Amino acid sequence: MASTTPGSPSSSLTQDPHPEVPASQSGFQQTLWSAIILTLIIMACIGASAGIVIASDKQAVTSWKVQPAVLLAVLSSVLNIALTAAMSMSIAITWWRAVLRGTKLANLHHIWEHGTNLNPLPALCGDVNTRKVVLVAGIVAAVKFINNPLLQRASDIITHDIVTNETMMLDVTQRLPDGWPGKIQNSSMQLVIGGPHGLSAAQGWWSNSTIASHNKPGYYCNGVCTGNVPGAGISLDCNSTTITRDLLANSSHNSIIFAINTTLIETSVGVPSLLMTSLYSSSINDSCIATIRIDTCKIDAAVVEYPITIRGTTVTLNYDKLQSMAVDSTYISAGDLSTTPPNAGAGPLEGISDFIGYYLFANVSEKIHAGYLKPTYLGLGQSMMADMFYSADSSSYSNYTYAKCNLKWSSPTKYVINSMHDFMFRSALAAGNGTAQIFITKRTNQALVFHSDYQYLGAALGVIFLALLAVLSLFWRSWELRWNVSLSPLETARAFGAPVLQLAGRNLAVNGILDAVGDMSVRYERETTESRSAMIVRKQA
Numbered sequence: 001m002a003s004t005t006p007g008s009p010s011s012s013l014t015q016d017p018h019p020e021v022p023a024s025q026s027g028f029q030q031t032l033w034s035a036i037i038l039t040l041i042i043m044a045c046i047g048a049s050a051g052i053v054i055a056s057d058k059q060a061v062t063s064w065k066v067q068p069a070v071l072l073a074v075l076s077s078v079l080n081i082a083l084t085a086a087m088s089m090s091i092a093i094t095w096w097r098a099v100l101r102g103t104k105l106a107n108l109h110h111i112w113e114h115g116t117n118l119n120p121l122p123a124l125c126g127d128v129n130t131r132k133v134v135l136v137a138g139i140v141a142a143v144k145f146i147n148n149p150l151l152q153r154a155s156d157i158i159t160h161d162i163v164t165n166e167t168m169m170l171d172v173t174q175r176l177p178d179g180w181p182g183k184i185q186n187s188s189m190q191l192v193i194g195g196p197h198g199l200s201a202a203q204g205w206w207s208n209s210t211i212a213s214h215n216k217p218g219y220y221c222n223g224v225c226t227g228n229v230p231g232a233g234i235s236l237d238c239n240s241t242t243i244t245r246d247l248l249a250n251s252s253h254n255s256i257i258f259a260i261n262t263t264l265i266e267t268s269v270g271v272p273s274l275l276m277t278s279l280y281s282s283s284i285n286d287s288c289i290a291t292i293r294i295d296t297c298k299i300d301a302a303v304v305e306y307p308i309t310i311r312g313t314t315v316t317l318n319y320d321k322l323q324s325m326a327v328d329s330t331y332i333s334a335g336d337l338s339t340t341p342p343n344a345g346a347g348p349l350e351g352i353s354d355f356i357g358y359y360l361f362a363n364v365s366e367k368i369h370a371g372y373l374k375p376t377y378l379g380l381g382q383s384m385m386a387d388m389f390y391s392a393d394s395s396s397y398s399n400y401t402y403a404k405c406n407l408k409w410s411s412p413t414k415y416v417i418n419s420m421h422d423f424m425f426r427s428a429l430a431a432g433n434g435t436a437q438i439f440i441t442k443r444t445n446q447a448l449v450f451h452s453d454y455q456y457l458g459a460a461l462g463v464i465f466l467a468l469l470a471v472l473s474l475f476w477r478s479w480e481l482r483w484n485v486s487l488s489p490l491e492t493a494r495a496f497g498a499p500v501l502q503l504a505g506r507n508l509a510v511n512g513i514l515d516a517v518g519d520m521s522v523r524y525e526r527e528t529t530e531s532r533s534a535m536i537v538r539k540q541a
Helices: 027-056 068-101 105-113 128-153 196-207 319-324 348-359 384-389 399-404 413-431 454-473 489-495 499-504 510-517
Strands: 155-171 182-186 191-194 221-246 256-266 272-284 289-312 314-317 327-330 362-367 376-379 436-452 522-528 533-539
Touching: 027 068, 027 155, 027 436, 027 454, 068 105, 068 128, 068 155, 068 454, 105 128, 128 155, 128 454, 155 221, 155 289, 182 348, 191 196, 191 348, 196 348, 196 413, 221 272, 221 327, 221 348, 221 413, 256 348, 256 384, 272 348, 272 413, 289 348, 289 413, 314 413, 319 413, 348 413, 362 384, 489 499, 489 510
Parallel strands: none
Antiparallel strands: 155 436, 182 191, 221 289, 221 436, 256 272, 256 362, 272 289, 289 314, 289 327, 362 376, 522 533
């Protein structure tokens, strides 16, 4: 290094801190434009990353030829390159500003090293510029490490239900023809000779057999299709009443405690209906006083909107919606009238009464026996349904009522009504062969879609923007430098007045130095004088 004693060659920076450089190397504009371009690249990466994550949210995986994760990884790489370039420029600017203002050699070394040493404490003990560079370098290093994982977590793939409207067809009749369930034996006594169609519908209901549609376009659902299809069914007008009864009183002996019954009735103007009644002990207090609930439903033949689900060719009733399905209209079937002659076709209400009403009939009485600890129940005829709805678990009672009067049932009404709906739906389907009903369904398909997590996106963009602001803070007062600075060893050696570079004249920027002495051959060798021995770069002849 050149001596600083008077008369010795000195650094060009020492001679003129603001040297006059050629216009082609005038540096602030180059530095400014470089900083603007790098900033725009980083901001473009931020905007593109946000746009990809937002645009891909809830989109099918198949709709993107290149997955968002791949695009985000590419943008992260471009962003890291731009951050690295901007960081290098800002370190060079800080280093040269420190030289122009005057500082210790140790600070210049720490700025150049910018915290890459395994022990950053010496750098943190330097001046303000040194600490600032180390802090910014640490922020940039951390952001370069974490921005890609955060962006990757911002977009992942999940299974999602895609719902679209689908026009479907189903062969179902809107009015069940008389004679479909069977033939009238005695209409006044509600006696019907069951036919094969009625038996088939009853067997399907009892065994819960699969209902299948046609395997052809319009009937087949590729996914899960739900909708309402009009068909022959029943309308309901139900109400409930309650009475109380002392289960331990002798007067309760032989009283009805559980019953299901159906009866055909007819108004004075000849409108037939089916009356369904269910009676059951619904609750008991600790005095063994039971609440007897009586549900009564007047049932008419009707055109209803059956809530159904179609999967492939399999058709199922949505039982949870049967109680509230829409009724399009009601109608009177001649086969349900009390005046229908023998051997005439039975109507839908006669069919329901003969099949579902008969199978689900129950008539159970309370029995109080001398010497028994508590009353029991006994069926007069069929009692299977009473057994099925009886509350046998002790958790349904208090300790006292379980020990003294455990005669309680859950409601059979919904089951009975749903069984009637099932029977009528199967009958309408069987009778509607070739009678296609067109209706709109909601088709649901499971598909792989992109799911955006905006918290991770916000975190990623936030740390990237923080790194950008940190780097730009080092560009402050870069206009003090009148050339495009770098930390090239030629440029820094020229600044310290290396003799071999004095031939570069007043060129301070590395490009000017290369133009002036770039072809010079040098060699690193030992120089020995009277006072010292050192290695020095010398010009070779």
